[in-house]
Amino acid sequence: MDMARSQPALLDRDRLVAAAFALLEEDGLEGLSMRPLASRLGVQAPALYWHVADKSELLGLMAKAIYAVAYASVPAAADWRNWLLAFGRALRTAFASHRDGARLCATARAPRALSIADHAQTIAAPLVALHLTEQQALSFQASVISFALGWASFEANGPMHDYLDEMLDFDASFEIGLQALVRGFAI
Amino acid sequence: MDMARSQPALLDRDRLVAAAFALLEEDGLEGLSMRPLASRLGVQAPALYWHVADKSELLGLMAKAIYAVAYASVPAAADWRNWLLAFGRALRTAFASHRDGARLCATARAPRALSIADHAQTIAAPLVALHLTEQQALSFQASVISFALGWASFEANGPMHDYLDEMLDFDASFEIGLQALVRGFAI
DNA sequence: ACCTGAACACCGTTCAAGT
DNA sequence: ACCTGAACACCGTTCAAGT
Numbered sequence: 001m002d003m004a005r006s007q008p009a010l011l012d013r014d015r016l017v018a019a020a021f022a023l024l025e026e027d028g029l030e031g032l033s034m035r036p037l038a039s040r041l042g043v044q045a046p047a048l049y050w051h052v053a054d055k056s057e058l059l060g061l062m063a064k065a066i067y068a069v070a071y072a073s074v075p076a077a078a079d080w081r082n083w084l085l086a087f088g089r090a091l092r093t094a095f096a097s098h099r100d101g102a103r104l105c106a107t108a109r110a111p112r113a114l115s116i117a118d119h120a121q122t123i124a125a126p127l128v129a130l131h132l133t134e135q136q137a138l139s140f141q142a143s144v145i146s147f148a149l150g151w152a153s154f155e156a157n158g159p160m161h162d163y164l165d166e167m168l169d170f171d172a173s174f175e176i177g178l179q180a181l182v183r184g185f186a187i
Numbered sequence: 188m189d190m191a192r193s194q195p196a197l198l199d200r201d202r203l204v205a206a207a208f209a210l211l212e213e214d215g216l217e218g219l220s221m222r223p224l225a226s227r228l229g230v231q232a233p234a235l236y237w238h239v240a241d242k243s244e245l246l247g248l249m250a251k252a253i254y255a256v257a258y259a260s261v262p263a264a265a266d267w268r269n270w271l272l273a274f275g276r277a278l279r280t281a282f283a284s285h286r287d288g289a290r291l292c293a294t295a296r297a298p299r300a301l302s303i304a305d306h307a308q309t310i311a312a313p314l315v316a317l318h319l320t321e322q323q324a325l326s327f328q329a330s331v332i333s334f335a336l337g338w339a340s341f342e343a344n345g346p347m348h349d350y351l352d353e354m355l356d357f358d359a360s361f362e363i364g365l366q367a368l369v370r371g372f373a374i
Numbered sequence: 375a376c377c378t379g380a381a382c383a384c385c386g387t388t389c390a391a392g393t
Numbered sequence: 394a395c396c397t398g399a400a401c402a403c404c405g406t407t408c409a410a411g412t
Contacts, residue, residue, distance in 0.1 A: 110344055138355055139363060220386080
């Protein structure tokens with residue numbers, strides 16, 4: 001009835017996270033605060049706390065979304081090494097696809113997992129399908145994530161980037177490191 | 188003369204950074220703020236801005252100190268692979284030796300380097316002495332730092348740590364990743 | 375069930391002024 | 394040269410109260 005209120009419709013976690021990403025893009029991680037986020041959603045700041053326990057939960061949801069994109073964009077692979085290579089590249093892309101994405105993921109506390117064992121299985125699944133044990137799958141994945149996250153952190157660090165840019169080919173060196181890592185895993 | 192004022196003596200950057208580390212240990216990265224830091228030094232908050240341009244410079248100095256400890260603790264090595272292995276372990280130890288050390292280093296912007304070329308040479312020196320080119324030295328080091336920083340970030344992430352602790356041996360998996368990485372570098 | 379208004383206890387930083 | 398006092402423009406979060 002009231003078409004004048006063109007704004008909100010529904011305020012759920014998904015809209016909240018989407019608006020948070022938009023704000024992140026515009027103002028960076030330091031600009032991502034509750035009051036501007038609320039006003040972007042046509043609402044007062046305390047309203048956000050109905051949908052989310054606190055800011056750190058929001059950051060956790062954002063990090064989770066970034067990882068989800070990376071996992072989803074790994075194509076089917078012929079063997080576990082190729083899966084890990086594609087996963088590493090997908091992670092780097094996912095971190096770089098949002099302003100301060102790497103810093104966000106390095107800062108964010110992991111969202112409380114539902115069932116621990118279930119979740120581990122889900123994460124390990126694509127590698128277990130390619131004949132790794134669950135232990136190996138988790139261990140190798142942890143290494144690839146660490147490498148990609150650390151690398152993306154450096155790349156996004158302004159002064160560090162400018163400093164290294166003159167003597168380092170970021171794309172080529174990332175590729176060298178990733179391939180060294182994945183090739184070095186023994187089973 | 189005035190022994191009652193047992194406090195400050197001198198307020199220089201070194202005392203500032205030392206106090207900041209002490210505060211970090213007690214209250215973590217979110218507790219590291221300018222007013223408590225100042226009062227710990229027996230001074231008002233604005234006084235800090237005489238010694239440091241802003242908080243991000245302070246964080247940069249802290250990160251630099253952590254890296255300096257890691258570099259200094261790498262023993263002489265017989266070849267560049269062993270140097271990189273020792274460096275990777277030293278980094279992990281250095282990050283873990285302060286509460287939120289990894290998050291601090293992932294967040295901090297690099298301090299403005301003096302002379303770019305000089306600094307690169309200094310950093311590359313131990314590896315160049317072991318017969319790598321400066322390009323290789325910087326590239327391989329960047330990969331090892333990325334891996335160690337990313338790994339330490341995970342390890343320090345409370346929920347993530349608890350979640351993975353049941354099915355992952357952190358020490359062993361770090362060693363596997365580091366060795367895979369360093370062994371994989373070709374020259 | 376979902377949101378507002380008002381408040382609490384903080385932040386980082388600037389700047390005139392003191393010594 | 395080094396520091397204080399006071400202020401500005403913010404924070405995250407709680408909580409009673411509204412609808």
